[in-house]
Amino acid sequence: MSEQTAETHLSERDEKLCAESRWDFSDLSAVFVNCTLKRSPEVSNTQGLAAHSIGIMRRNGVAVEVIRAVDHALPAGVQPDMTEHGAERDDWPKIFAKVMAADMLVLLSPIWLGEKSSVCTRVIERLYGNSHLLNDEGQYAYYGRVGGCLITGNEDGAKHCAMNILYSLQHLGYTIAPQADSCWLGEAGPGPSYLDPGSGGPENDFTNRNTTFLTWNMLHVTRMLKDAGGIPAYGNQRPAWDAGCRTDFDNPDYR
Numbered sequence: 001m002s003e004q005t006a007e008t009h010l011s012e013r014d015e016k017l018c019a020e021s022r023w024d025f026s027d028l029s030a031v032f033v034n035c036t037l038k039r040s041p042e043v044s045n046t047q048g049l050a051a052h053s054i055g056i057m058r059r060n061g062v063a064v065e066v067i068r069a070v071d072h073a074l075p076a077g078v079q080p081d082m083t084e085h086g087a088e089r090d091d092w093p094k095i096f097a098k099v100m101a102a103d104m105l106v107l108l109s110p111i112w113l114g115e116k117s118s119v120c121t122r123v124i125e126r127l128y129g130n131s132h133l134l135n136d137e138g139q140y141a142y143y144g145r146v147g148g149c150l151i152t153g154n155e156d157g158a159k160h161c162a163m164n165i166l167y168s169l170q171h172l173g174y175t176i177a178p179q180a181d182s183c184w185l186g187e188a189g190p191g192p193s194y195l196d197p198g199s200g201g202p203e204n205d206f207t208n209r210n211t212t213f214l215t216w217n218m219l220h221v222t223r224m225l226k227d228a229g230g231i232p233a234y235g236n237q238r239p240a241w242d243a244g245c246r247t248d249f250d251n252p253d254y255r
Helices: 012-020 045-059 092-101 118-128 158-172 205-228 238-242
Strands: 029-034 063-068 104-112 146-153 175-185
Touching: 012 045, 012 205, 029 045, 029 092, 045 063, 045 104, 045 146, 045 175, 045 205, 063 092, 092 118, 104 118, 104 158, 104 205, 118 158, 146 158, 146 205, 158 175, 175 205
Parallel strands: 029 063, 029 104, 104 146, 146 175
Antiparallel strands: none
């Protein structure tokens, strides 16, 4: 099965939480960008962890799309379309359209040498290349959307990677919910990965708890933002600032 249609199995606890929820999330949508270094159809352990979060969202009626970034042509650069700057092909504009159509963005990354993957760095750089765009209120384009991340690896560095990813997302304009990261780390050095038999990954209570909390917190914050019409457009509008409306700052004497 593809990442788009693969079945996700929830624990009894998660099924109970979903069944007893009094919130309606069926009008929400999410994009999970898997930044594994493995091309499809190779098994991605990071995708295995994300299946828990995806399952909760889909059980609540959220429209979820999964994109494996390494399967696409994403040339280096910080321009919206790198074919206009010498690249032969650039799939980013199509991916960006999906990101902008979604209420939530979750970046998935393995750990390599203590850092997020090079693919994850590339995705964040391409997100940054569109960060100058504005919405109808004159705010930066990513305002009103919620971000999170999921990390897997066999060495330390999960919190470092999450710190970097979540900082990047909030800097671009995403709202970060409480505890918007989760991870699984295997034993240091060569050993079983998350989906390998005997790894203990899918049964790890700490990881499962954090992944559940991450998912529900993202859902709740997205619900709040959606119902409120996004982040209030006051004091954060680029055109107003450029026009001299500098909230809480006196106009300079030379004006």
